Amino acid sequence: AQKVTQAQTEISVVEKEDVTLDCVYETRDTTYYLFWYKQPPSGELVFLIRRNSFDEQNEISGRYSWNFQKSTSSFNFTITASQVVDSAVYFCALLNFGNEKLTFGTGTRLTIIP
Amino acid sequence: KAGVTQTPRYLIKTRGQQVTLSCSPISGHRSVSWYQQTPGQGLQFLFEYFSETQRNKGNFPGRFSGRQFSNSRSEMNVSTLELGDSALYLCASSLALTGAGDTEAFFGQGTRLTVV
Numbered sequence: 321a322q323k324v325t326q327a328q329t330e331i332s333v334v335e336k337e338d339v340t341l342d343c344v345y346e347t348r349d350t351t352y353y354l355f356w357y358k359q360p361p362s363g364e365l366v367f368l369i370r371r372n373s374f375d376e377q378n379e380i381s382g383r384y385s386w387n388f389q390k391s392t393s394s395f396n397f398t399i400t401a402s403q404v405v406d407s408a409v410y411f412c413a414l415l416n417f418g419n420e421k422l423t424f425g426t427g428t429r430l431t432i433i434p
Numbered sequence: 435k436a437g438v439t440q441t442p443r444y445l446i447k448t449r450g451q452q453v454t455l456s457c458s459p460i461s462g463h464r465s466v467s468w469y470q471q472t473p474g475q476g477l478q479f480l481f482e483y484f485s486e487t488q489r490n491k492g493n494f495p496g497r498f499s500g501r502q503f504s505n506s507r508s509e510m511n512v513s514t515l516e517l518g519d520s521a522l523y524l525c526a527s528s529l530a531l532t533g534a535g536d537t538e539a540f541f542g543q544g545t546r547l548t549v550v
Contacts, residue, residue, distance in 0.1 A: 357541075363522060364438075365541035411477065420467070420490035420532050421479035422539065 322347045324414050326425035333402055334433050341397045341428045343412030349373075351417035354388065354395045359409040359427070371395065402432045436460065438527050438542035446548045452513040455545045459506050459527030465489075466508040467532055467539065468500060471522040480523075483508050484531050515549045522546050 323346040333339045345354065356368040369379065371388050379386045383400045399406055409429045413422040439458040447453050459466050468480035479492040483502035500510045506527075512519055523546075526532075526539040 362543055363524075363546075364543040365524065365526070367538045367540065370538060415532065420482040421492060422467075422469075422477075422532065423479075424469075424477035426476045 322349075322352075322414050322416055322419075322423045324412050324423055324425035326410075326412055326428050328428045329426070330429045330431070332431040332433055335404060336401050338398060338400050339402055339430065341399075341410050341412075341430065343395045343397065343425060345393050345395065345412070345414045347414060347416055349416040353415040353417070355413040355415070355422065356386065356395075356397050357411045357413060357424075359411060361408075365411065368397075399430075404432045404434050406430060407432045438525055438540050440523075440525050440542035440545050442545060443543065444546050444548075446550060447515050449515055449517060449549055451515050452511065453515060453547060455510045455512075455523055455525075455547070457508045457510070457525030457527075457542060459508070459525075460540055463527040463529050463540075464506055465528045465531055465537075465539075466502055466506065467526045467528075468508070468510050469524045469526065470494075471524060471544070472520070477524070480510065482532055489531060512547075517549050520547060520549045 325344045352373045354371045357365040385398045387396045409427045411427045412425045441456045465484045467482040471477045481491040482489045486502045497513045502508045522544045524544045526541045528537045528539045530537045
């Protein structure tokens with residue numbers, strides 16, 4: 321069975337602060353993929369990043385960075401110098417290789433206070 | 435390049451009715467997946483279609499069905515609607531099967547279904 325846990329239901333930070341969204345996953349497979357999606361109020365899920373289980377390198381993309389640690393089954397997401405436009409619900413998701421479905425966490429609602 | 439288009443955006447139906455939702459994937463994408471999003475259950479996988487064949491189905495009753503046409507457009511049908519079917523239904527398209535992993539799924543804005 322596979323499971324994704326996002327323990328933080330809601331987070332509020334003041335603009336320009338850094339914020340980290342936690343994601344812990346469970347899977348018995350050795351080949352899997354992890355994703356982060358952003359869901360703004362308009363509803364669509366916006367793809368942010370994909371990482372496979374064999375690549376533990378951290379990644380930085382502008383103000384976004386991701387920390388993947390297999391030892392703790394975590395794939396955390398950090399936004400540096402947050403902006404109001406970052407306000408959204410963020411979902412972490414897991415895909416086992418060969419399985420056609422994404423398993424999503426329950427999401428973290430991030431509010432950036434101007 | 436046009437994104438994933440879902441129609442209609444909003445729908446209100448009465449209990450017992452049936453409903454059909456439509457999803458037009460990004461041009462060239464052959465895989466279409468459907469997800470249901472509710473406050474209580476979160477995002478749950480419904481099914482995926484690839485080249486007009488259903489590849490996998492989530493844990494939903496038989497009232498939920500779908501199909502995919504030769505142009506990759508997909509429809510989802512829910513019969514005998516129940517109040518609990520009220521949700522945001524999201525469609526995602528990708529070039530290859532979702533299970534391949536190394537392909538991004540692009541989501542539409544969803545259809546918000548309200549059953550009264």
